Amino acid sequence: MIYQEVKEETKQEVKEQVREETKLETIPHLLKLGLSIEQIAQALELDVEQVRQAIEKQGEEGTGSN
Secondary structure (H helix, E strand, O other): OHHHHHHHHHHHHHHHHHHHHHHHHHHHHHHHOOOOHHHHHHHHOOOHHHHHHHHHHHHHHHHOOO
16 A cells, blocks of 8 residues: 555656656747747746756756757
């Protein structure tokens, strides 16, 4: 019984993590379409600060890959 509860809880945590990662991966595409940080945050149901941090992180990752 406990094993099943832990398994279900883990599954929910993984789903939530994937959902969050998908939102963060969408941010650069929305920026290219001309949306503001505030519009992106509203559309993806994220905090403005989360969007800013994701943009900064992706900018840092992009500078070393060329």
